[in-house]
Amino acid sequence: MPSPVEIPYRSFISFDRNSNTSVYLQISNAFISAIRRNILSPNTKLLGTRALSNLLGTHRNTIVSVYDELASQGWIDIKPNQGAFISPTMPQTADGSLLDITYANQTGFTFRKSALLDSPYERGNFQYSFNDGIPDVRLTQLDDLARIYSATLKRKSNRRKMDYHNQDGSPYFKEQLQGYLSLSRGLQISAANMLITRSVEMSLFIIAEVLLDPGDIVIVGALSYFSANMIFQKNGASIRTIPVDEEGIDVEALADICQKQKIRMVYVTPQQHYPTTVTLNVQRRMRLLQLAQEYHFAIVEDDHDYDFHYEKQPMLPLATLDTNGMVIYVGSFGKSLVPGFRTGFIVAPENIMLEMRKLLGIIDRQGDVLIEQALGEMIEEGVIHRHLKKSLKIYRERRDQMTRIIQQQFGEHMKITKPPGGLACWLEFKTPVNLLQLGKDAAKEQLFIPRNILYQNGQLTAIRLGFGHLTNEEMEDSFTILKMLMERQIKN
Structure with a gap:
């Protein structure tokens, strides 16, 4: 009471x-x-x-x-x-009903509804689950995170930073991130070229608000990142697609469109194309930059899963080759950590960054100076590097394990693309399968398969399947269920 x-x-x-x-x-x-x-x-x-x-x-x-x-x-x-x-009992009216009020289930006014923003992440309580490629939070070095964050919170010198006047990100974190991006990605930038956000999706939202007007044409891969597409369409943009093959997006198809229509933006994930995991080759990267300069469209480069590479040093971002200010580079930092320790960032020329800062000041006025301070210290102390080095070894083993299982147990029904990096594999079905029905059947067996990893049309049946979050035992159990359900569906 x-x-x-x-x-x-x-x-x-x-x-x-x-x-x-x-x-x-x-x-x-x-x-x-x-x-x-x-x-x-x-x-x-x-x-x-x-x-x-x-x-x-x-x-x-x-x-x-x-x-x-x-x-x-x-x-x-x-x-x-x-x-x-x-009183423990409510008074009653003359007809014996309670004089009670419950909160309204519906508004008394009208409002716009958007099917574009329907979430594909309909998660339930299941023993096993698939996803599109997320890290395993169980691998996070929680002791390091707790030590650094606790020290940051207690440090008196940080208290003056906890106000509403630092809307552009922690200067200390930006300095450390600037050095990190220079060493890991070859980006030679200053703090004036950076904007700290909460996530890649927030970064894309800000870019769309600054760049796009209703009716503007945005080019994406025929298979592309659904969240980015939702953001661009919500802003009134018209989405056009171009083919994607083993070498990435078809830039000559883009050139054909440019000759006929005015293009405002091209969205690419060149390092690990979402969802197929292929890498955009050097020749197409150079041609894309050439087209951007010729036809004056912006390139939004999303460095999806850049930190996760297993075979060799990945190609440097498009932004490192851009000398004409055509590329806006979007990424995330701390993806291998628990979600609360992750952040997003935008790298772009200074003039457009001024407009983006205005928008960020409205939608995220206070930022998160404590997390940024802690992340900066993790870079400076080398914690991020040590953690990535340990986790990459495990993720590589899990990638190889998934590849073996698919080839050995599903070889006659599936083809797997073994990615050089990232946290997901691309599986294409050779045998006709109803993926939505497969997902419904899997749920009955305690295996969750979300809609956003399923790709099916008249020409393609495929799954973008994450391996990062699955131990070897969880992977074996999940694929045992999947194999049983596939064989049942194929027989029927």
Whole structure:
């Protein structure tokens, strides 16, 4: 039972001394409304009449009249030498129904609804699950995270940073991230070229708000990242697709479109194309930059899973080759850590960065200086490098394990593309299978297969299947279920 002193009476009691309705009835009605909305729950003790009259600035006799009125209607019980309490039973109307109010299930006004933003992440409680490629949080070095974050929180020098005046990201974190991006990606940039966001999706949202007008044409791969497409379309853009093969997006198909239509933006994931995991080759990268300069469209480069590579040093980003300001580079930092320690960033020329900072200042005014400070220290101390080195060894083993299972147990039904990096494989079916039905059947066997990893049309049946979050045992068990369900569906 809450203390009567803690009840926020002023938040639900107001009255007008000039009203034709007496003050005590106005207060009584306010109490009744609060009880019916469960702001005051049954058996809650109320303030004494003297204390409440002092709080509300009324005469004590007014509150006495209020309590008498509430008691006569059955809303409160007055117990001698104990006080006034909300009645455990609600009063009833003449027909015996309760005088009760529950929160409305629907609005009383109209609003726009968007099917574009329907989430594909319909997650339930399952023993096993597939996804499109996420890290395993169980591999995170939680001791390091806890030590650095706790020290950051306690450090007095950081307290002056905890205000609303640092909307452009922590200078210390930007300095460390600048060095990290220079060493890992060859990006020779300054702090003025960087914007710190909460995620890649927030970065794309900001870019879309700054660059896109309704009707603008955005080019993406025929298979592309669904969240990016949703963001661009929500902003009124018209999405056009170009083919994707083993060498990445077809830039000559892009050239054909450019000759016929005005293109505003091309969205690419050149390092690990989403969802097929292929890498855009050097010749196509150079041709893409040439087309951007010739036709004056922006390239938004999403460095999806850049930190996760297993065979050799990955190609440097398109942004490192761009000398004409055509590329906006988007990425995430700390993806191998627990979700709360991840952040996003944008790298772009200074003039457009000024507009992006304005928008960020509206949608994320305070930022997260503590997380940014901790991440900066993790870079400076080498924690990020050590953690990635350990986790990459495990992720490579899991990639190889998934490849072996698919080739050995599903070879006649599937073809797997073994990626050089990232956290997911691309599986194409040789045998006709109904993927949506497969997902429904899997759910009955405690295996969750989300809709966003399924790709099926008249020409293609495929799955983008993440391996990063699965141990070898979980992988074996999950594929045992999948194989059983596939064979059952094929026989029928």
